[in-house]
Amino acid sequence: MIVKNITSPNGSIAVSFGFKDNGIPYYFISHKGIAVITPSSFGFQFKNQPEMKKEFSLISSEIFTHQENWEMPWGEQRMVHSHYNELQLHLQETSELKRKLNITFRVFDDGLGFRFTFPKENNTAQLIIVDELTEFKIADDHNCCWQPGDWDSYEHLYDQTKFSEIDAIARRDHPNLLSSVIPENAVNTPITMKTAQGLYLSFHEAAIYDYPGMTLRIHPEDLKMSSALVASHLNNWKAKVSLPFDTPWRTIQIAERAGDLIESNLILNLNEPNKLGDTSYFKPMKYIGIWWEMHIGKSTWDIEGSQDMSTFIDGEKKASEHGATTENALRYIDFAAQHGIKGLLVEGWNTGWDQWINTNDREGVFDFMTPYPDYDFDKVMDYAKEKGVEMMMHHETSAAPRTYEKQMDVAYDFMKKHGMNQVKTGYVGAMIPEGEYHHGQWMVKHYQHVLNEAAKKKIAVNAHEPIKDSGKRRTYPNAISREGLRGQEFNAWAHDGGNPPDHLPKIAFTRMLGGPIDFTPGVFNIKFNEYKTSNQVNTTLAHQLALYVVIYSPIQMVCDLPEHYMKDGEIHPAFQFIKDVGVDWEASKVLDGEIGNFVVIARQERDTKNWFVGCITDENSRELTIDFGFLTEQKVYTAIIYKDAEDAHWDDNPEAYTIEKITVDSNTSVAIKVASGGGFAISLLAP
Numbered sequence: 001m002i003v004k005n006i007t008s009p010n011g012s013i014a015v016s017f018g019f020k021d022n023g024i025p026y027y028f029i030s031h032k033g034i035a036v037i038t039p040s041s042f043g044f045q046f047k048n049q050p051e052m053k054k055e056f057s058l059i060s061s062e063i064f065t066h067q068e069n070w071e072m073p074w075g076e077q078r079m080v081h082s083h084y085n086e087l088q089l090h091l092q093e094t095s096e097l098k099r100k101l102n103i104t105f106r107v108f109d110d111g112l113g114f115r116f117t118f119p120k121e122n123n124t125a126q127l128i129i130v131d132e133l134t135e136f137k138i139a140d141d142h143n144c145c146w147q148p149g150d151w152d153s154y155e156h157l158y159d160q161t162k163f164s165e166i167d168a169i170a171r172r173d174h175p176n177l178l179s180s181v182i183p184e185n186a187v188n189t190p191i192t193m194k195t196a197q198g199l200y201l202s203f204h205e206a207a208i209y210d211y212p213g214m215t216l217r218i219h220p221e222d223l224k225m226s227s228a229l230v231a232s233h234l235n236n237w238k239a240k241v242s243l244p245f246d247t248p249w250r251t252i253q254i255a256e257r258a259g260d261l262i263e264s265n266l267i268l269n270l271n272e273p274n275k276l277g278d279t280s281y282f283k284p285m286k287y288i289g290i291w292w293e294m295h296i297g298k299s300t301w302d303i304e305g306s307q308d309m310s311t312f313i314d315g316e317k318k319a320s321e322h323g324a325t326t327e328n329a330l331r332y333i334d335f336a337a338q339h340g341i342k343g344l345l346v347e348g349w350n351t352g353w354d355q356w357i358n359t360n361d362r363e364g365v366f367d368f369m370t371p372y373p374d375y376d377f378d379k380v381m382d383y384a385k386e387k388g389v390e391m392m393m394h395h396e397t398s399a400a401p402r403t404y405e406k407q408m409d410v411a412y413d414f415m416k417k418h419g420m421n422q423v424k425t426g427y428v429g430a431m432i433p434e435g436e437y438h439h440g441q442w443m444v445k446h447y448q449h450v451l452n453e454a455a456k457k458k459i460a461v462n463a464h465e466p467i468k469d470s471g472k473r474r475t476y477p478n479a480i481s482r483e484g485l486r487g488q489e490f491n492a493w494a495h496d497g498g499n500p501p502d503h504l505p506k507i508a509f510t511r512m513l514g515g516p517i518d519f520t521p522g523v524f525n526i527k528f529n530e531y532k533t534s535n536q537v538n539t540t541l542a543h544q545l546a547l548y549v550v551i552y553s554p555i556q557m558v559c560d561l562p563e564h565y566m567k568d569g570e571i572h573p574a575f576q577f578i579k580d581v582g583v584d585w586e587a588s589k590v591l592d593g594e595i596g597n598f599v600v601i602a603r604q605e606r607d608t609k610n611w612f613v614g615c616i617t618d619e620n621s622r623e624l625t626i627d628f629g630f631l632t633e634q635k636v637y638t639a640i641i642y643k644d645a646e647d648a649h650w651d652d653n654p655e656a657y658t659i660e661k662i663t664v665d666s667n668t669s670v671a672i673k674v675a676s677g678g679g680f681a682i683s684l685l686a687p
């Protein structure tokens, strides 16, 4: 029996709520009359109480509508429009316990979110949740782009299969991950689907603060997913919450065009407005780093010259020189200053790396204050200041968050004393204490604690090995970027050959729907055979350029070694694109794309009003026609097109590219060929 309906503002999405026999609450969703979610129920299991999933009745309900425009301090666009209809349902059990539960649906034109609220009851201040029983029944055996539901990591490749063929268990075997737990056939979110009618759906969550991350358990025969919260093995429950309590929003994006998934602001709009006020201490920027050299094995994090990435992956010592030396840092600063790159990240500057991941006891290893003796911290800071380069801090916690919590206060003061406004955090390895996981409630709270403490000191955070992005940057704009995917680093050392050419054309329609990605693009020396012959980047150089536009982040690394950006004593001609490309956008438009195949995105820079276009493709070469209709009418732009050479190929000839200069206006369209694993990047300089 349906008791309430609500539609999106334009009427295209309809949500119905009702009760089955025995007071079991359920909901279903349609888009333009076609079923998206078929009747699905929900409920909760508790530690010291009977489960809650039936014998409910509706006490009252309200409908609201909300419309606003809000401004992003930095982002994919400056102004965001939010418009939704909201249905609030107040339920109560008719059985003896008479417990209350509220459910709220917020329905936008591009999807919806719903969440549960446990109101404050007189007799309980706290609930201990054993699991959440939210169901999502889909209407057909859709094509899915998914990765396994891992409690510790999102650093997996995505698979594209029918829903009924999802098999996360078969993906347990991955030699490249230092921590990973895939307990059942479940997927991480976002999981993105395409229906036979050509509709796109993506399932994720918004505003995770004090609750475990949600994986989605796959029930292939029933075409059903159900919430499987990440656990802690130190407890036999998954979440302990104080009342009143709101769960995160369970989100479903619905789009008629693949690109609309990327343009959607649903996840952000389900988060609360900015709570930090002015965060202008953070400025979007490009940065270089003493970083890639440790990943490819040119140098090491520790001073003994024994810990590069091969040490961790193969237990084999390769490089023998410390990367973070004063001299090397000055060299990077010179490069940044000369070529217009604003920031520098130095990893391996502080003591502790010698006993990093190879020891079992990682508590107390790092102090985030003591430089290695060959790194003259003050000298580097002074030189950077003189050259106008902003230094970025690195805090690798080695998944020992209790140590980090003890030290972060002084560590952040130390940063601020030296004028540092940004920290890259890291949580490599299995969590200490054993039994906690990166995506469980305990760590979710830790990651938020870091944001809170950093915000107090005016510090912006770029977290690696993070909790998934759930759009909290709207509320906490110091959450600037994060990893949470198989980054560029895998190309340096992964045993499976690194990220295949279709990796990022999948990421754009899955992981990127959550928010900014510190992917670290920009490899020019694609094969780096001088250091390693068994690994390479599996894209062309033009594809690497395009990533500055395609993969959104307000901080973008220019990740290759300074010497790899030089050609015959001069800066590489294609570096001009990296110099020119924006990092902070007025507007973003997805011109074309298909999940896992290719994507073309245009973004307009806030300050200059210049436009940039990026296109990446999978292993298939293709010809794409770019319609410049997004440009302001009547204006003529100079377009510099950086594209794959005729004979370019990600494996056979990855560095072959050409640069072409033409003039275009809003009536122009241009056909461009992209190579296998290739792409193109265009800068459109405003008149």
Ligand code: NOJ
Residues within 6 Å of the ligand: 291, 347, 396, 426, 428, 464, 465, 483, 487, 489
């Ligand atoms: C993993 C991070 O993703 C990477 O960027 C970093 O270099 C290493 N951990 C060391 O902290």
Ligand code: CA
Residues within 6 Å of the ligand: 155, 464, 465, 483, 487
């Ligand atoms: Ca990582």
